[in-house]
Structures are given as structure tokens and as C-alpha cells.
Amino acid sequence: MSRVGKKPIEIPTGVKVTILPDRIEFEGKLGKLFSPLYAGLKAKVEGNQLILTRESEEQQVRQYHGLCRSLAHNAIVGITQGYSKQLEITGVGYRAKVEKNKLELNVGYSRPVIYEIPAGIEIIAEKPTLLTVRGIDKQKVGQVADTIKRFRRPDPYKQKGIRLVGETLIKKERKAGVASA
Numbered sequence: 570m571s572r573v574g575k576k577p578i579e580i581p582t583g584v585k586v587t588i589l590p591d592r593i594e595f596e597g598k599l600g601k602l603f604s605p606l607y608a609g610l611k612a613k614v615e616g617n618q619l620i621l622t623r624e625s626e627e628q629q630v631r632q633y634h635g636l637c638r639s640l641a642h643n644a645i646v647g648i649t650q651g652y653s654k655q656l657e658i659t660g661v662g663y664r665a666k667v668e669k670n671k672l673e674l675n676v677g678y679s680r681p682v683i684y685e686i687p688a689g690i691e692i693i694a695e696k697p698t699l700l701t702v703r704g705i706d707k708q709k710v711g712q713v714a715d716t717i718k719r720f721r722r723p724d725p726y727k728q729k730g731i732r733l734v735g736e737t738l739i740k741k742e743r744k745a746g747v748a749s750a
């Protein structure tokens with residue numbers, strides 16, 4: 570059996586779980602999410618635990634077992650605590666500001682980059698150089714953070730750009746043979 574898939578998922582108080590033939594729906598204090606339930610898998614609630622079992626030992630079913638359990642666990646954590654990622658902006662004159670549902674980034678281009686914030690995601694500019702992306706869907710939070718990061722990837726030489734807080738970068742030395750300035 571899958572080591573991840575056989576672990577039961579603790580259901581905190583205040584979380585409502587509904588099992589449908591093709592998905593599991595979760596409703597909590599922060600919102601409502603669902604997790605897919607692939608063919609060949611069964612879900613049941615025993616007490617305050619959600620248990621996923623598989624009907625056969627086919628390779629595809631075994632692969633989906635751990636995946637479904639992880640997605641269900643992420644949904645429960647999302648509707649109870651939520652997810653967040655922090656981005657830092659490094660560079661002279663680089664800054665960000667949030668107005669209504671738009672993020673404006675000044676990251677060294679001739680015009681500012683305007684990014685429309687998707688539904689279900691909250692972006693907070695704590696400082697002009699520090700952004701926090703929050704939401705209940707782990708995948709969506711990560712996707713939005715990566716999309717913002719792609720507007721100006723960190724330069725390997727000067728390391729100017731947008732990166733996750735705590736992300737380590739390897740700084741390259743300047744090219745040999747270049748006259749010093």
C-alpha cells in the first residue's frame with residue numbers, strides 16, 4: 570500500500586466533509602474546496618478521520634492513492650489555516666503596490682507591469698519591496714507567486730529581481746577578461 574495514501578487524515582472540528590462519487594467536498598471557516606476522487610478509490614469518514622482505500626492493485630490506482638490523499642489533506646489545511654507565500658523584490662527603484670484587484674510592479678522596464686489578481690487570492694504589499702500572496706488553495710497560491718516571480722527573475726550576477734523569501738541564489742562571478750570599471 571502507498572505509505573502516503575494509507576495515512577488517515579484528521580478532520581478538525583468545524584470542517585464539513587461531503588463524499589461524492591468523483592470528488593470530496595470540504596467546507597470550513599475560510600471557504601469551500603473540493604478534492605478529486607479518482608476511479609478505483611473509495612473514501613469514508615470514521616469518527617473524525619477521513620480514510621482513503623483502493624479497490625484494486627493496478628498501477629494507475631496505486632499512483633492515484635497517495636495523490637488523492639495529499640490533495641484532500643491540502644484542502645483541509647487550506648480551509649482551516651490557509652496558505653501564504655512571501656516574495657521580496659530586490660533592486661534599485663524596484664517596488665510594488667496593490668490597488669483594488671491589481672498589482673503594479675515597477676521592476677526595471679519602461680512601463681510598470683500590471684497584474685490582475687485572480688479570484689480567491691489576496692496580495693498584500695507589506696512594504697514596497699515585500700509581497701504576501703494568501704489564499705485557501707495551495708496550488709493557486711503557488712501558481713500566482715510563480716507568475717509574479719516570472720515578471721523579473723533574479724539576475725545571476727547582481728541578483729536583482731523578484732524571489733521567494735528564504736530562497737537562496739548562487740551568485741556568479743563576473744566574466745574573466747572583462748576590464749574592471
